[in-house]
Amino acid sequence: MANGFIYETMAGDTFDSISLDFYDDEHYSSEIIQANLKYRKTIIFSGGESLLIPIIEDKTVSSLPPWKQG
Incomplete structure (x- = not known):
């Protein structure tokens, strides 16, 4: 698998909640959506x-x- 890993959703998950769980920020939900069109x-x-x-x-x-900046 390229550039990521597989997550099996649970009932009630949303892209926002998955983003919050994995990245501590719901604003990355669009990246998850783009990876899963x-x-x-x-x-x-x-x-x-x-x-x-x-x-x-x-x-x-x-x-x-x-x-x-370094």
């Missing part, structure tokens, strides 16, 4: 669907000017 119209999962959970690189934004 087959389920893009799913609001609440029934349970048992296999989703690819992508590995997301640290997107920390620095407040330092470019010449001071």
Whole structure:
């Protein structure tokens, strides 16, 4: 499997709740949706669907000017 791992959904899961569980931030739900376009119209999962959970690189934004960033 490329760039992620497989998660089997539980009844009641949503993309937001899965994102919160895996990334501690529900704002990454769009990345999970993009990795699983087959389920893009799913609001609440029934349970048992296999989703690819992508590995997301640290997107920390620095407040330092470019010449001071490492």
